[in-house]
Amino acid sequence: MYGLGNQALNVNSVVGQHANLEITNHGSDWFYAVCALMGLATLIFMGMAFMKPKGERIFHYITAGITAIACISYFALGSNLGQVPIQAEFIRPGNRWTRSAGTREIFYVRYIDWAITTPLLLLDLLLTAGVSTPTILITLLADEIMIITGLIGALTQTRYKWGFWTFGMASLLFIAYQLLFNARRQASRLGGDPKRTFMICGVLLLFVWFMYPIAWGLSEGGNVIHPDGEAVFYGVLDILAKPIFGIILLMGHRKTSMSQLGLRIRDRSHITSEKYSPGDIHRDGVHSEGPGENVGGHPSHMPAPQPHV
Numbered sequence: 084m085y086g087l088g089n090q091a092l093n094v095n096s097v098v099g100q101h102a103n104l105e106i107t108n109h110g111s112d113w114f115y116a117v118c119a120l121m122g123l124a125t126l127i128f129m130g131m132a133f134m135k136p137k138g139e140r141i142f143h144y145i146t147a148g149i150t151a152i153a154c155i156s157y158f159a160l161g162s163n164l165g166q167v168p169i170q171a172e173f174i175r176p177g178n179r180w181t182r183s184a185g186t187r188e189i190f191y192v193r194y195i196d197w198a199i200t201t202p203l204l205l206l207d208l209l210l211t212a213g214v215s216t217p218t219i220l221i222t223l224l225a226d227e228i229m230i231i232t233g234l235i236g237a238l239t240q241t242r243y244k245w246g247f248w249t250f251g252m253a254s255l256l257f258i259a260y261q262l263l264f265n266a267r268r269q270a271s272r273l274g275g276d277p278k279r280t281f282m283i284c285g286v287l288l289l290f291v292w293f294m295y296p297i298a299w300g301l302s303e304g305g306n307v308i309h310p311d312g313e314a315v316f317y318g319v320l321d322i323l324a325k326p327i328f329g330i331i332l333l334m335g336h337r338k339t340s341m342s343q344l345g346l347r348i349r350d351r352s353h354i355t356s357e358k359y360s361p362g363d364i365h366r367d368g369v370h371s372e373g374p375g376e377n378v379g380g381h382p383s384h385m386p387a388p389q390p391h392v
């Protein structure tokens with residue numbers, strides 16, 4: 084029924100409602116190319132993980148998870164799915180880029196991706212700096228607020244969308260403050276490779292992340308650029324924010340050990356069933372993990388053993 088080549092727009096035009104202004108085949112091709120790149124990055128990061136002992140893979144797993152989710156999200160984008168038409172606040176009839184658009188295609192799938200992956204990116208960086216758990220939690224909360232207000236603003240048809248954008252900007256400024264002051268001070272205390280990796284990745288992250296509200300203002304917000312232009316703008320940012328950030332971070336962690344960062348990773352893969360006596364098996368067939376709330380099996384008042392590698 085359909086010929087060769089990218090048929091996503093034809094096939095999926097029957098799904099859901101469609102906006103006056105949507106991506107063309109060029110936009111779809113670009114999204115699929117980024118999808119492939121994210122998939123490749125995931126394979127590379129997982130390959131790099133297997134070259135590390137189990138207890139030293141936390142950054143690899145987080146980073147590969149980020150690109151894996153982006154790969155799926157870009158598959159949806161390339162297929163013109165995960166979108167909804169929204170009446171634009173500014174209709175620009177004579178504009179050569181936007182033509183006469185009443186409604187604009189808004190990809191809400193991006194925000195689902197970002198709601199999962201941006202906290203993970205921050206986690207990568209904050210664990211590198213060795214900051215406290217409360218600082219991590221409050222920074223991730225601000226991040227979720229930023230993404231959700233961005234989504235609500237993008238779905239809002241009136242000028243009130245800019246109110247949500249402002250809340251998102253306030254959250255981004257809070258995140259920047261945490262990175263520039265709290266996390267930087269903590270990373271400096273660690274010194275050496277963690278400090279250097281934090282500095283390089285932190286500068287990259289802040290520079291790239293401040294571009295997102297600009298892209299939003301020109302696309303979902305102001306309806307200034309065509310959805311194909313939006314695809315390229317966000318796509319370049321996403322490549323810098325995920326695979327490029329990820330490879331720099333993982334290379335920076337080649338020689339760092341988890342204990343250097345104050346991380347205690349439990350690796351129980353060395354435990355074999357012979358080490359359990361029959362009494363360790365509960366009636367429901369579940370292995371006992373030992374006393375106390377610490378699943379690692381050592382009493383909580385004693386220092387934890389170092390991870391086995």
Ligand code: RET
Pocket residue numbers: 153197200201204229230232233234236247248249250251252255292293295296299320321322324325
């Ligand atoms: C929005 C609009 C509301 C105001 C602000 C925004 C910032 C978004 C950011 C997104 C980062 C995304 C990343 C994706 C990686 O693939 C939601 C656009 C401040 C910073 C890193």
